[in-house]
Amino acid sequence: MSQSDLSAPNKGLLARGLKLLGQLTHPQTRTGKVFTRAEQGLTKVLARLAESPTYLRVSGGLMRQGFNARIRRRGLVERTLRTLRLPTPSEVEDLRDQLRRVNDQVEALGTQLETMVDLVHTPESSEADAPDSETRAPRPKGRASSTRRT
């Protein structure tokens, strides 16, 4: 949305409508008092529902069934696509992830190179910073990981 689209007459009409809605539901107006009572009532009902053992048992059971159905469906789709030698949705998703991260990795590499160059040029200043009692900062060391690192 560009700044020119926010033209004054249109903005005014929409803003006036929203303001009216806000005023009608303000707790100090007559309509607002009714609205506030309805809001409080609904909140109480929903809070009771959210703590009801029956509701939790039923919704938990439905969720479990939904998740299990999804596991079966996903397995079937992936098996079918593999049989047809087509990329599966998870493989496409993986590729999209990899592309998204390249940008950040390049930026980080630049910062890391600057840091390294800085450290190579001023090793003695970093030595002088720490009192003798302190331990040396550990070197960043890689751990076995399936993710790409810079």
Next chain:
Amino acid sequence: MTASTTQRLRSFVAGKLDLPRAVASVLKARPLNPYPYLKSIIEKASGVREPPISATPHTVVYTRGSMRLLRYASPRRRFRTPILFVYSLINRWYILDFLPGRSLIEHLTHAGYDVYAIDWGVPGKTEEHIDWEELLGGLIQTAVQWTLRVSKSRELTLYGYCMGGTMALAYTSLYPEGVRNLVAQATPVDFSKGGVYTLWTSAENFDVDSLVDAYGNVPTKVLESGFMMAAPVQRLTRWLEVCRRIDDPDFVTTFLAMERWGADPVPFPGEVYRQYIKDCYQQNLFPKAQMKVGEQHIDLGRIQCSVLNVIAEQDTIALPAMSEPLPSLVSSKDVETRRYPVGHIGLSASSKGATVVWPSIAAWIGARSKTMEP
């Protein structure tokens, strides 16, 4: 009809169609949060645009998978000891750098700290199998090491927020080297006191295995539905306040920034979630030194550095009762609990933050940090 008239007519029609188009594209995605539906209407009515994300200048220091380590360098660095923020895996880190003039990170950089923050990014397929061992000993440890290296310091202040606080405590108990101070802000420690969240995630009501097996990473809709259920009515009715104050650009900007952040959850890495729910919410092993990560147990009694336990008195997510036991669980001689009259998010983004909360926390950290040599 001249070309310029046609052009004007076309842009007028396009302008009128902008709002319906924006709403139609949201309806297609069908998010649970009202923000994407209402944002364009509020923007159109108020003339206020959504503020930029994390406006404080920063650079990316390190990346690994979806994780990025960000550096917010201080314009006038006074402290040698840097601060590393470990944020929760549920929402995005940028609540810590909310808005210019109302940002915890900006406040700390202006106070002279070299600040770093872990942005967990948007976990994808590669993050599905990350477990707590890789999270603590791989990702956080590497972030700590890079922070120390870039800031040219031997020690840092680890600053955990919400679930990030739980992770920071777990990390410090396993890898205490290099952690000089630990700030645990609105941090769940005793999960048996988690209110409705403990109830909803109990083993009888919630089958975490089938959820993780079905999705890999826990999808945002599942996480959002949980938060939606916690306050379903208020989630909608709070938009009425912005209708009343549509002429107040500051209020609208703050409101939109907050709602944008709330509507930006990320998928939760599946295996981390599985163990988090089982060991913390279902069995409460975390405060009992029984939660196992790799071959070791997370024993908070091994934490000996200075610890600040920050509690939001009106917190409805990490209830104060969840954080209160922390001082009795760590071995630190210098441990303090500070309570503030704000909510969970208010610690980082409310107007009280800049005047009441942050100066107090910054002073606590400052008294325990090394200063730069003249």
